[in-house]
Amino acid sequence: MKLVSPGEAAANTNDIPAEAGEEFVRIGEMAKKYGVTLRTLRFYEDKGLLNPHRDGSTRLYTRRDKARLKLILLGRKVGFSLRDVKQMMDLYDPTGTNTKQLRLALDKSEKQLARLQKQRALIDDAINELSNSMSVVRQMLVERTTAPQASAAG
Amino acid sequence: MKLVSPGEAAANTNDIPAEAGEEFVRIGEMAKKYGVTLRTLRFYEDKGLLNPHRDGSTRLYTRRDKARLKLILLGRKVGFSLRDVKQMMDLYDPTGTNTKQLRLALDKSEKQLARLQKQRALIDDAINELSNSMSVVRQMLVERTTAPQASAAG
DNA sequence: TATAGGATTGACGTAAACGTAAAAGGTGCG
DNA sequence: CGCACCTTTTACGTTTACGTCAATCCTATA
Numbered sequence: 001m002k003l004v005s006p007g008e009a010a011a012n013t014n015d016i017p018a019e020a021g022e023e024f025v026r027i028g029e030m031a032k033k034y035g036v037t038l039r040t041l042r043f044y045e046d047k048g049l050l051n052p053h054r055d056g057s058t059r060l061y062t063r064r065d066k067a068r069l070k071l072i073l074l075g076r077k078v079g080f081s082l083r084d085v086k087q088m089m090d091l092y093d094p095t096g097t098n099t100k101q102l103r104l105a106l107d108k109s110e111k112q113l114a115r116l117q118k119q120r121a122l123i124d125d126a127i128n129e130l131s132n133s134m135s136v137v138r139q140m141l142v143e144r145t146t147a148p149q150a151s152a153a154g
Numbered sequence: 155m156k157l158v159s160p161g162e163a164a165a166n167t168n169d170i171p172a173e174a175g176e177e178f179v180r181i182g183e184m185a186k187k188y189g190v191t192l193r194t195l196r197f198y199e200d201k202g203l204l205n206p207h208r209d210g211s212t213r214l215y216t217r218r219d220k221a222r223l224k225l226i227l228l229g230r231k232v233g234f235s236l237r238d239v240k241q242m243m244d245l246y247d248p249t250g251t252n253t254k255q256l257r258l259a260l261d262k263s264e265k266q267l268a269r270l271q272k273q274r275a276l277i278d279d280a281i282n283e284l285s286n287s288m289s290v291v292r293q294m295l296v297e298r299t300t301a302p303q304a305s306a307a308g
Numbered sequence: 309t310a311t312a313g314g315a316t317t318g319a320c321g322t323a324a325a326c327g328t329a330a331a332a333g334g335t336g337c338g
Numbered sequence: 339c340g341c342a343c344c345t346t347t348t349a350c351g352t353t354t355a356c357g358t359c360a361a362t363c364c365t366a367t368a
Contacts, residue, residue, distance in 0.1 A: 028314065038315085043356060057316055057363090078284040082355075097298045102291050109288045116281050123274045127267065130232040134263045137256050144251045182344065192345085197326060211333090211346055235324075 024053070024060040034069055044072060049086055079116060084108055178207070178214040188223055198226060203240055233270060238262055 031038050044050045045059070049072055052059040061069075068089065075085040088108065091101035185192050198204045199213075203226055206213040215223075222243065229239040242262065245255035 039356060078280045099298055102295050106288060106291050109284055113281065113284055116277055120274060120277045123270055123277065126232045127270050130263055130267055134260060137260050141256050144253055193326060
Protein backbone atom coordinates (compact mmCIF):
# COMPACT_ATOMS: atom_id res chain seq x y z
CA MET A 1 0.00 0.00 0.00
CA LYS A 2 1.91 3.01 -1.25
CA LEU A 3 0.89 6.50 -2.05
CA VAL A 4 3.03 6.65 -5.13
CA SER A 5 5.04 4.39 -7.31
CA PRO A 6 7.58 2.32 -5.40
CA GLY A 7 11.24 3.19 -5.31
CA GLU A 8 10.60 6.86 -4.82
CA ALA A 9 11.32 8.79 -1.68
CA ALA A 10 8.19 8.07 0.31
CA ALA A 11 8.48 8.47 4.05
CA ASN A 12 5.02 8.68 5.51
CA THR A 13 2.47 6.07 4.66
CA ASN A 14 -0.88 7.32 5.81
CA ASP A 15 -3.96 5.28 5.16
CA ILE A 16 -5.67 7.29 2.55
CA PRO A 17 -9.19 6.58 1.34
CA ALA A 18 -7.87 5.46 -2.03
CA GLU A 19 -11.10 3.98 -3.28
CA ALA A 20 -10.07 3.22 -6.80
CA GLY A 21 -6.67 3.52 -8.46
CA GLU A 22 -6.46 7.19 -7.45
CA GLU A 23 -2.92 8.30 -7.19
CA PHE A 24 -2.38 10.78 -4.42
CA VAL A 25 0.92 12.54 -4.14
CA ARG A 26 2.15 14.73 -1.35
CA ILE A 27 3.78 18.04 -1.85
CA GLY A 28 7.35 16.78 -1.73
CA GLU A 29 6.75 14.25 -4.48
CA MET A 30 4.85 16.75 -6.52
CA ALA A 31 7.63 19.28 -6.27
CA LYS A 32 10.31 16.83 -7.33
CA LYS A 33 8.22 15.50 -10.16
CA TYR A 34 7.80 18.91 -11.75
CA GLY A 35 10.97 20.62 -10.69
CA VAL A 36 9.39 23.26 -8.52
CA THR A 37 9.76 24.05 -4.85
CA LEU A 38 7.29 23.43 -2.07
CA ARG A 39 6.99 27.15 -1.72
CA THR A 40 5.95 27.42 -5.32
CA LEU A 41 3.19 24.86 -4.97
CA ARG A 42 1.84 26.54 -1.88
CA PHE A 43 2.10 29.88 -3.60
CA TYR A 44 0.12 28.66 -6.59
CA GLU A 45 -2.49 27.31 -4.26
CA ASP A 46 -2.63 30.58 -2.40
CA LYS A 47 -3.22 32.31 -5.72
CA GLY A 48 -6.04 29.96 -6.53
CA LEU A 49 -4.24 28.09 -9.29
CA LEU A 50 -4.19 24.76 -7.53
CA ASN A 51 -6.64 23.11 -5.20
CA PRO A 52 -5.22 19.88 -3.83
CA HIS A 53 -7.28 17.67 -1.55
CA ARG A 54 -6.44 17.50 2.10
CA ASP A 55 -5.84 14.69 4.50
CA GLY A 56 -6.15 16.65 7.67
CA SER A 57 -3.77 19.45 6.84
CA THR A 58 -1.62 17.52 4.41
CA ARG A 59 -1.98 18.41 0.78
CA LEU A 60 -2.71 15.57 -1.59
CA TYR A 61 -2.32 16.13 -5.28
CA THR A 62 -4.16 14.10 -7.89
CA ARG A 63 -3.61 13.82 -11.62
CA ARG A 64 -6.04 16.69 -12.01
CA ASP A 65 -3.66 18.90 -10.08
CA LYS A 66 -0.82 17.58 -12.16
CA ALA A 67 -2.60 18.57 -15.33
CA ARG A 68 -3.23 22.02 -13.95
CA LEU A 69 0.37 22.40 -12.88
CA LYS A 70 1.54 21.40 -16.34
CA LEU A 71 -0.63 24.11 -17.80
CA ILE A 72 0.71 26.63 -15.33
CA LEU A 73 4.27 25.76 -16.20
CA LEU A 74 3.54 25.94 -19.90
CA GLY A 75 1.91 29.30 -19.39
CA ARG A 76 4.89 30.57 -17.51
CA LYS A 77 7.23 29.27 -20.14
CA VAL A 78 5.54 31.26 -22.84
CA GLY A 79 5.53 34.32 -20.65
CA PHE A 80 2.03 34.53 -19.26
CA SER A 81 1.63 35.98 -15.80
CA LEU A 82 0.07 33.77 -13.17
CA ARG A 83 -2.91 36.05 -13.23
CA ASP A 84 -3.42 35.42 -16.90
CA VAL A 85 -3.09 31.70 -16.35
CA LYS A 86 -5.63 31.86 -13.59
CA GLN A 87 -8.06 33.84 -15.69
CA MET A 88 -7.91 31.23 -18.39
CA MET A 89 -8.14 28.29 -16.02
CA ASP A 90 -11.05 29.79 -14.16
CA LEU A 91 -13.08 29.55 -17.33
CA TYR A 92 -12.69 25.81 -17.50
CA ASP A 93 -15.98 23.95 -17.25
CA PRO A 94 -15.79 20.16 -17.42
CA THR A 95 -19.41 19.97 -18.54
CA GLY A 96 -19.26 22.36 -21.47
CA THR A 97 -17.42 22.94 -24.71
CA ASN A 98 -15.26 25.64 -23.11
CA THR A 99 -15.53 27.80 -26.15
CA LYS A 100 -15.22 30.91 -24.08
CA GLN A 101 -12.10 29.58 -22.43
CA LEU A 102 -10.53 28.70 -25.72
CA ARG A 103 -11.34 32.06 -27.20
CA LEU A 104 -9.86 33.88 -24.25
CA ALA A 105 -6.76 31.72 -24.40
CA LEU A 106 -6.39 32.42 -28.09
CA ASP A 107 -6.88 36.12 -27.56
CA LYS A 108 -4.35 36.29 -24.80
CA SER A 109 -1.98 34.14 -26.81
CA GLU A 110 -2.09 36.47 -29.75
CA LYS A 111 -1.24 39.40 -27.57
CA GLN A 112 1.49 37.48 -25.83
CA LEU A 113 2.92 36.41 -29.14
CA ALA A 114 3.09 40.04 -30.18
CA ARG A 115 4.83 40.91 -26.94
CA LEU A 116 7.34 38.15 -27.43
CA GLN A 117 8.11 39.30 -30.93
CA LYS A 118 8.58 42.84 -29.73
CA GLN A 119 10.84 41.59 -27.01
CA ARG A 120 12.89 39.67 -29.48
CA ALA A 121 13.27 42.77 -31.58
CA LEU A 122 14.43 44.72 -28.54
CA ILE A 123 16.92 42.04 -27.68
CA ASP A 124 18.24 41.98 -31.19
CA ASP A 125 18.64 45.73 -30.99
CA ALA A 126 20.44 45.41 -27.72
CA ILE A 127 22.72 42.72 -29.08
CA ASN A 128 23.66 44.92 -32.00
CA GLU A 129 24.28 47.99 -29.88
CA LEU A 130 26.27 46.00 -27.42
CA SER A 131 28.35 44.38 -30.13
CA ASN A 132 29.12 47.76 -31.61
CA SER A 133 30.13 49.16 -28.26
CA MET A 134 32.34 46.18 -27.69
CA SER A 135 34.12 46.78 -30.96
CA VAL A 136 34.75 50.36 -29.98
CA VAL A 137 36.06 49.38 -26.58
CA ARG A 138 38.31 46.72 -28.05
CA GLN A 139 39.68 49.28 -30.46
CA MET A 140 40.36 51.69 -27.63
CA LEU A 141 42.16 48.98 -25.74
CA VAL A 142 44.28 48.18 -28.76
CA GLU A 143 45.24 51.82 -29.11
CA ARG A 144 46.25 51.91 -25.48
CA THR A 145 48.53 48.90 -25.74
CA THR A 146 50.19 49.43 -29.11
CA ALA A 147 50.32 53.18 -29.63
CA PRO A 148 52.13 54.52 -26.53
CA GLN A 149 55.67 54.37 -27.87
CA ALA A 150 54.65 55.41 -31.35
CA SER A 151 52.99 58.67 -30.33
CA ALA A 152 54.58 62.07 -29.78
CA ALA A 153 55.00 61.26 -26.11
CA GLY A 154 57.90 58.92 -26.74
CA MET B 155 21.22 85.73 -20.95
CA LYS B 156 19.49 82.37 -20.99
CA LEU B 157 20.23 79.12 -19.31
CA VAL B 158 19.46 77.14 -22.40
CA SER B 159 18.86 77.69 -26.03
CA PRO B 160 16.08 80.19 -26.77
CA GLY B 161 12.62 79.12 -27.73
CA GLU B 162 12.53 76.30 -25.21
CA ALA B 163 10.37 76.23 -22.14
CA ALA B 164 12.46 78.30 -19.76
CA ALA B 165 10.67 79.91 -16.87
CA ASN B 166 13.19 80.91 -14.26
CA THR B 167 16.19 82.93 -15.25
CA ASN B 168 18.61 82.91 -12.39
CA ASP B 169 21.90 84.69 -12.71
CA ILE B 170 24.28 81.81 -12.94
CA PRO B 171 28.04 82.23 -12.81
CA ALA B 172 28.38 81.26 -16.42
CA GLU B 173 31.98 82.25 -16.82
CA ALA B 174 32.61 80.85 -20.27
CA GLY B 175 30.18 79.28 -22.67
CA GLU B 176 29.14 76.72 -20.02
CA GLU B 177 25.69 75.45 -20.67
CA PHE B 178 23.77 74.78 -17.49
CA VAL B 179 20.46 73.06 -17.70
CA ARG B 180 17.95 72.52 -14.97
CA ILE B 181 16.24 69.27 -14.27
CA GLY B 182 13.13 69.96 -16.31
CA GLU B 183 15.12 70.71 -19.44
CA MET B 184 17.35 67.76 -18.87
CA ALA B 185 14.42 65.42 -18.48
CA LYS B 186 12.73 66.60 -21.65
CA LYS B 187 15.95 66.48 -23.61
CA TYR B 188 16.54 62.83 -22.82
CA GLY B 189 13.02 61.58 -22.43
CA VAL B 190 13.24 60.68 -18.77
CA THR B 191 11.29 61.91 -15.76
CA LEU B 192 12.47 64.21 -13.03
CA ARG B 193 12.15 61.32 -10.66
CA THR B 194 14.53 59.30 -12.78
CA LEU B 195 17.20 62.00 -12.78
CA ARG B 196 16.97 62.38 -9.02
CA PHE B 197 17.01 58.64 -8.63
CA TYR B 198 20.16 58.30 -10.70
CA GLU B 199 21.76 61.00 -8.61
CA ASP B 200 20.73 59.25 -5.45
CA LYS B 201 22.36 56.12 -6.76
CA GLY B 202 25.57 58.00 -7.45
CA LEU B 203 25.27 57.87 -11.22
CA LEU B 204 24.94 61.60 -11.70
CA ASN B 205 26.42 64.53 -9.86
CA PRO B 206 24.99 67.80 -11.12
CA HIS B 207 26.20 71.11 -9.76
CA ARG B 208 23.98 73.09 -7.48
CA ASP B 209 22.83 76.66 -7.42
CA GLY B 210 21.54 76.71 -3.90
CA SER B 211 19.37 73.66 -3.98
CA THR B 212 18.66 73.72 -7.68
CA ARG B 213 20.35 71.09 -9.77
CA LEU B 214 22.35 72.31 -12.74
CA TYR B 215 23.41 69.82 -15.35
CA THR B 216 26.39 70.37 -17.62
CA ARG B 217 27.44 68.56 -20.76
CA ARG B 218 29.44 66.24 -18.57
CA ASP B 219 26.23 65.13 -16.92
CA LYS B 220 24.68 64.77 -20.33
CA ALA B 221 27.46 62.50 -21.43
CA ARG B 222 27.03 60.39 -18.34
CA LEU B 223 23.29 60.21 -18.80
CA LYS B 224 23.79 59.09 -22.38
CA LEU B 225 26.00 56.30 -21.15
CA ILE B 226 23.47 55.30 -18.54
CA LEU B 227 20.71 55.16 -21.11
CA LEU B 228 22.87 53.13 -23.45
CA GLY B 229 23.69 50.77 -20.64
CA ARG B 230 20.05 50.33 -19.81
CA LYS B 231 19.21 49.75 -23.43
CA VAL B 232 21.62 46.85 -23.67
CA GLY B 233 20.32 45.45 -20.43
CA PHE B 234 22.87 46.44 -17.82
CA SER B 235 21.65 47.08 -14.33
CA LEU B 236 22.22 50.52 -12.90
CA ARG B 237 24.64 48.94 -10.51
CA ASP B 238 26.71 47.59 -13.36
CA VAL B 239 26.66 50.96 -15.03
CA LYS B 240 27.80 52.60 -11.86
CA GLN B 241 30.61 50.12 -11.38
CA MET B 242 31.92 50.87 -14.81
CA MET B 243 31.52 54.61 -14.51
CA ASP B 244 33.20 54.70 -11.14
CA LEU B 245 36.36 53.49 -12.77
CA TYR B 246 36.57 56.49 -15.05
CA ASP B 247 39.65 58.58 -14.50
CA PRO B 248 40.04 61.67 -16.70
CA THR B 249 43.80 61.68 -16.14
CA GLY B 250 44.57 58.10 -17.12
CA THR B 251 44.16 55.66 -19.94
CA ASN B 252 41.20 53.99 -18.23
CA THR B 253 42.43 50.60 -19.23
CA LYS B 254 40.89 49.04 -16.18
CA GLN B 255 37.57 50.66 -16.93
CA LEU B 256 37.63 49.46 -20.49
CA ARG B 257 38.54 45.95 -19.49
CA LEU B 258 35.75 45.81 -16.95
CA ALA B 259 33.32 47.16 -19.49
CA LEU B 260 34.40 44.57 -22.00
CA ASP B 261 34.15 41.80 -19.46
CA LYS B 262 30.70 42.81 -18.37
CA SER B 263 29.68 43.27 -21.97
CA GLU B 264 30.69 39.76 -22.89
CA LYS B 265 28.64 38.36 -20.06
CA GLN B 266 25.71 40.54 -20.92
CA LEU B 267 25.93 39.51 -24.54
CA ALA B 268 25.77 35.89 -23.46
CA ARG B 269 22.73 36.66 -21.33
CA LEU B 270 21.04 38.40 -24.19
CA GLN B 271 21.65 35.50 -26.51
CA LYS B 272 20.29 33.10 -23.96
CA GLN B 273 17.25 35.29 -23.55
CA ARG B 274 16.73 35.35 -27.25
CA ALA B 275 16.87 31.58 -27.32
CA LEU B 276 14.30 31.39 -24.55
CA ILE B 277 12.04 33.78 -26.37
CA ASP B 278 12.35 31.80 -29.56
CA ASP B 279 11.41 28.72 -27.60
CA ALA B 280 8.46 30.49 -26.10
CA ILE B 281 7.33 31.72 -29.47
CA ASN B 282 7.43 28.22 -30.86
CA GLU B 283 5.59 26.69 -27.95
CA LEU B 284 3.01 29.40 -28.00
CA SER B 285 2.48 29.07 -31.72
CA ASN B 286 1.97 25.35 -31.35
CA SER B 287 -0.50 25.82 -28.55
CA MET B 288 -2.36 28.34 -30.61
CA SER B 289 -2.69 25.88 -33.45
CA VAL B 290 -4.10 23.32 -31.09
CA VAL B 291 -6.57 25.77 -29.64
CA ARG B 292 -7.66 26.92 -33.05
CA GLN B 293 -8.21 23.34 -34.07
CA MET B 294 -10.28 22.72 -30.96
CA LEU B 295 -12.38 25.74 -31.74
CA VAL B 296 -12.94 24.54 -35.27
CA GLU B 297 -14.11 21.18 -34.00
CA ARG B 298 -16.53 22.88 -31.67
CA THR B 299 -18.11 24.99 -34.40
CA THR B 300 -18.29 22.52 -37.27
CA ALA B 301 -18.67 19.13 -35.63
CA PRO B 302 -21.76 19.48 -33.39
CA GLN B 303 -24.39 18.55 -35.95
CA ALA B 304 -22.23 15.89 -37.52
CA SER B 305 -21.69 13.95 -34.31
CA ALA B 306 -23.84 11.38 -32.62
CA ALA B 307 -25.51 14.11 -30.61
CA GLY B 308 -27.53 15.36 -33.52
C1' DT C 309 12.82 7.65 23.48
C1' DA C 310 15.57 10.18 20.52
C1' DT C 311 16.24 11.45 15.90
C1' DA C 312 15.51 12.31 11.20
C1' DG C 313 12.45 13.57 7.67
C1' DG C 314 8.31 15.51 5.96
C1' DA C 315 4.57 18.76 6.54
C1' DT C 316 1.92 23.05 8.18
C1' DT C 317 0.97 28.27 8.59
C1' DG C 318 2.64 32.95 9.04
C1' DA C 319 5.12 36.60 7.75
C1' DC C 320 8.95 39.44 6.46
C1' DG C 321 12.56 39.92 2.60
C1' DT C 322 14.16 40.47 -2.28
C1' DA C 323 15.11 42.49 -6.79
C1' DA C 324 14.76 47.08 -10.16
C1' DA C 325 13.50 51.27 -11.24
C1' DC C 326 11.16 54.30 -10.52
C1' DG C 327 5.68 56.32 -9.35
C1' DT C 328 3.28 59.17 -6.52
C1' DA C 329 1.85 61.97 -3.09
C1' DA C 330 2.93 65.61 0.48
C1' DA C 331 4.51 69.86 2.05
C1' DA C 332 7.17 73.62 1.07
C1' DG C 333 10.03 77.33 -1.28
C1' DG C 334 11.48 80.38 -5.13
C1' DT C 335 10.31 83.26 -9.45
C1' DG C 336 8.34 85.98 -13.12
C1' DC C 337 4.22 88.05 -14.90
C1' DG C 338 -0.14 90.65 -15.21
C1' DC D 339 -0.94 90.54 -4.83
C1' DG D 340 -1.81 86.17 -6.46
C1' DC D 341 -1.46 82.59 -9.70
C1' DA D 342 1.07 79.49 -12.48
C1' DC D 343 5.11 77.02 -12.91
C1' DC D 344 9.32 74.98 -11.52
C1' DT D 345 11.94 72.98 -7.97
C1' DT D 346 13.18 70.73 -3.48
C1' DT D 347 13.26 66.70 0.10
C1' DT D 348 11.15 62.77 2.35
C1' DA D 349 9.24 58.56 2.17
C1' DC D 350 5.94 55.04 1.30
C1' DG D 351 3.91 52.28 -2.74
C1' DT D 352 4.18 49.31 -6.91
C1' DT D 353 5.11 44.94 -9.50
C1' DT D 354 6.05 39.50 -9.71
C1' DA D 355 7.10 35.19 -8.02
C1' DC D 356 8.64 33.30 -5.00
C1' DG D 357 13.02 32.80 -0.95
C1' DT D 358 13.88 32.28 3.64
C1' DC D 359 13.28 31.82 8.21
C1' DA D 360 10.50 30.52 12.41
C1' DA D 361 7.76 27.83 15.31
C1' DT D 362 5.17 23.79 15.48
C1' DC D 363 3.36 19.17 14.41
C1' DC D 364 3.25 14.33 12.94
C1' DT D 365 5.20 9.89 11.99
C1' DA D 366 8.21 6.04 11.22
C1' DT D 367 12.24 3.89 12.70
C1' DA D 368 16.47 2.50 15.23
